[in-house]
Structures are given as structure tokens and as C-alpha cells.
Amino acid sequence: MDSLAxxxxxxxxxxxxxxxxxxxxxxxxxxxxxxxxxxxGILNVTPDSFSDGGKHPTADTAIAxxxxxxxxxxxxxxxxxxxxRPGAEDVSPEEEQRRVIPVIxxxxxxxxxxxxxxxxxxxxxxxxxxxxxxxxxxxxxxxEPEMAELVAVSKVPYVLTHRRGDARTMNSLAEYKDVAGExxxxxxxxxxxxxxxxxxxxxxxxxxxxGFAKNDAQNWELLQNLDQLESLGxxxxxxxxxxxxxxxxxxxxxxSAAPEERDxxxxxxxxxxxxxxxxxxxxxxxxxxxxxxxxASRLASARTxx
Numbered sequence: 671m672d673s674l675a676x677x678x679x680x681x682x683x684x685x686x687x688x689x690x691x692x693x694x695x696x697x698x699x700x701x702x703x704x705x706x707x708x709x710x711g712i713l714n715v716t717p718d719s720f721s722d723g724g725k726h727p728t729a730d731t732a733i734a735x736x737x738x739x740x741x742x743x744x745x746x747x748x749x750x751x752x753x754x755r756p757g758a759e760d761v762s763p764e765e766e767q768r769r770v771i772p773v774i775x776x777x778x779x780x781x782x783x784x785x786x787x788x789x790x791x792x793x794x795x796x797x798x799x800x801x802x803x804x805x806x807x808x809x810x811x812x813x814e815p816e817m818a819e820l821v822a823v824s825k826v827p828y829v830l831t832h833r834r835g836d837a838r839t840m841n842s843l844a845e846y847k848d849v850a851g852e853x854x855x856x857x858x859x860x861x862x863x864x865x866x867x868x869x870x871x872x873x874x875x876x877x878x879x880x881g882f883a884k885n886d887a888q889n890w891e892l893l894q895n896l897d898q899l900e901s902l903g904x905x906x907x908x909x910x911x912x913x914x915x916x917x918x919x920x921x922x923x924x925x926s927a928a929p930e931e932r933d934x935x936x937x938x939x940x941x942x943x944x945x946x947x948x949x950x951x952x953x954x955x956x957x958x959x960x961x962x963x964x965x966a967s968r969l970a971s972a973r974t975x976x
Contacts, residue, residue, distance in 0.1 A: 694781030699803045699827055702745055702783065706967040707944035709960050710746040710785065710952040711739035712911060715769040716753045716761075729772040736773060740782040742956045748806055749773055749797075750787030753837075760837075763790040767797075774800045785829070791817045798824050804875075808833055808882065810860050822868035829907055830864070832857050832879035840883040849888045850895035853878055857902060875949060877907040886915040893939065896946055905949035910939045912954055929954075937962045945970055 702708060714725075715732045726732035736747045751769035752761040766788065774784050778801030785804035786797035791814045794805045806829040811817055813836065821828040832853045834843035846852050857876055864874060878899055880889045889910075892899075899906055910916065912929040920927035920935060927935075937958040940951045944966035953959040 694779070696778060696801060697781055697783035697803065699783065707940075707948050707963045708745040708950035709743065709940075709956055709963060710748050710907070710950050711736070711742075711744035711956045712787075712952060712954050713739065713747050713749045713773070714753070715749065715751050715773055729769075729776070732769075732773045733776045736777045736782065737780060739956045740777065740780065743960045744956045745783065746785050746804065746950065747777055747782050748785045748787050748804075748952060749777070749802070750806075751793070752788065752790075763792045766790060766793050771796055771800050774802050778802075789813045789817075791820050795820055795824070798826055803827070804829065807831065808877075808879070809836070810857070810879070811863060812836070815863070818864050818867035818869060821864065821873065825870075825873070827873050827875055828864070828869065829875045829877050830857060830860060830904075831877040832882065834883035843883045844885045844888060846888060849884065849891050850898045853892060854898050854902060857899075861902070861904075871903070875905040875907050876902055877909060877952075880908070880910050881913045881915065886918050889913070889915040893942070896943070896948070900947070906947075907950045907952060908939070908943040908948050909952035910943075911936045911952060911959075933958055941966045 713732060713736045715729075717727070726735050736749070739747055749770050751766035770786065770793070774786065774797055777784050783804075784802045785806045786794055786802040787806045787808070788794050788797065789807055789809035794807070794817060798805070804827045805817075805821060805824075807817055808831040810831050810833050812833065834840055861874060865871075876899060878892045880892060884892065893910070896906065912932045914926070916932040916935045917926040917929065920932060933955045936953055936955065940953065940959040941962035943951055944963045951959055951963070
């Protein structure tokens with residue numbers, strides 16, 4: 671390269687936008703790899719998410735972060751504009767859309783397959799219009815039942831997450847006699863509402879909702895009983911990345927590991943989930959989890975040939 675001026679991002683205009691001048695064909699859900707577990711990168715365009723809140727305060731910085739994940743090999747970029755951590759404040763759909771729609775549009779133009787992480791039907795609709803190919807609703811229809819009709823009409827895949835209550839109340843609702851059995855039963859109940867609205871079976875992806883109305887022991891029990899989740903007959907998404915139960919596991923001298931110190935443990939769960947056949951994992955740090963998926967895929971293929 672003769673001049674730094676020829677390299678995108680190194681001249682006076684350091685925004686990632688110049689990289690996006692040549693749009694690529696829109697990515698399609700049907701084009702995703704089917705021979706391994708997928709890696710979904712988390713892109714929070716929020717000031718208060720538990721791990722990366724405030725790291726992407728503008729559309730340009732969020733787009734740049736999304737592109738880094740995309741070029742690092744993320745199969746899906748999950749864009750969210752409202753924190754879902756326990757105790758988080760609500761965000762209006764209008765503010766949520768202001769945060770996420772420009773980011774979605776730019777990433778789609780770059781060729782990324784994007785999902786929208788939202789509990790609001792109006793935001794999901796705007797995101798799909800902007801090119802998002804998946805709706806990831808952590809509320810499990812508990813906030814806006816009209817989401818079911820939107821999913822039916824849009825025909826896009828829908829991540830059905832198990833959660834009780836909302837961000838302010840879910841911790842108080844983590845009471846189970848049989849956490850795996852109850853999570854499966856409650857997901858099946860919501861799934862019936864989706865079916866009644868006209869949503870197809872192949873549109874539904876289930877997420878056990880680790881950390882949502884579950885304590886540390888319950889999260890581990892769910893991970894140990896993924897076969898029960900498989901009984902629902904849908905693709906499974908696992909979202910354990912940097913969550914509190916990993917920090918507790920990695921406690922040193924009475925201090926829980928910080929979110930950024932939980933990536934190795936996250937990659938370990940990725941490997942285990944992939945080996946057990948999870949459709950996708952949702953992670954903050956794409957590279958280690960992509961490596962873990964490749965290892966798990968190789969081991970699984972070796973197992974089937976012997």
C-alpha cells in the first residue's frame with residue numbers, strides 16, 4: 671500500500687461509513703451454515719448494559735463494533751437498543767429505534783445478517799423493514815402480545831426466550847421445583863400462542879433464558895438438561911456470555927470476576943453447547959467462541975465416524 675490515504679479509516683474520515691460505500695447483497699437466513707453451531711455477536715447500542723453499556727455511544731461507533739464482529743466471523747449480529755439486565759430502566763420504542771435503525775441499515779449494507787434484540791413490536795417491525803432477518807424477543811411475549819402477529823406476518827425467524835416478569839421483577843420470580851421441566855412447559859405454552867397467531871414451527875428458535883428469572887444454580891441445571899429443551903423440537907440458542915453465574919464461578923478472594931474476565935468461561939460453554947448440538951450461541955467476544963465451535967464440530971464429526 672503506497673499511502674495511508676488509501677486505507678479506509680486511516681485518513682481524515684475515520685468513520686467506518688466509507689467502508690460501506692459498496693453495498694453487498696443482503697444476507698439471508700437460509701444461507702447460514704448448517705454444519706456447525708452458529709455464533710451470534712452481541713451489539714448493545716445502550717448506555718447501561720451490564721457488560722458493554724456505553725461503549726458504543728453513537729451510530730458510527732456501534733457500526734464499527736458490529737463490523738469488527740462481522741469480519742471476525744460472526745454469523746449473526748444481534749443489535750439491541752434497550753438493556754435487559756435485572757433492574758434496567760425501560761426505554762421508549764422511539765428512543766430504541768433512534769439507536770438501532772441506522773446501525774442495522776449500515777450492517778445489512780455491509781453484508782451482515784442482523785437480528786433485532788427487542789421486546790417492542792413496533793421496533794421489531796421497523797428493524798425488519800431496515801433489513802433485520804431475525805427477531806430476538808427476551809420477553810417471551812410477556813410484554814407485547816401483538817409481537818406474535820408481527821412474527822406471523824413478517825415470516826422471519828423468532829427467538830422465543832423464557833423469562834418471568836420484567837427487568838425489575840424477574841429476580842424475585844426465580845422459584846422452581848424442577849427448573850428444566852418448568853422452563854420447557856412454559857416455553858411450550860407461549861409457543862402455542864405463536865401457533866395460534868399463525869407462526870410456523872420452523873420460524874421458532876428457543877432460548878432457555880439463562881439469567882432471566884434464574885439464579886446461579888438454576889442456570890447450571892438448565893445447561894445440564896439441554897436434552898429436555900430439545901424435546902420442544904426447535905432450534906436452540908444459548909446466551910450465557912459474561913453472565914453473573916460465570917462471574918460467581920470464577921470468584922477469587924471473595925471477588926466475583928468482572929464481565930470482561932468471563933470470556934474464557936463463555937467459550938467453554940460455547941464448546942459444550944456446540945458439542946451438544948445447539949443451533950447458535952450468543953456472545954460478546956466472537957473470536958474465542960468461533961474457535962470453540964470449530965473444535966466442538968471437529969470432535970462431533972470424529973465421534974460420528976467411529
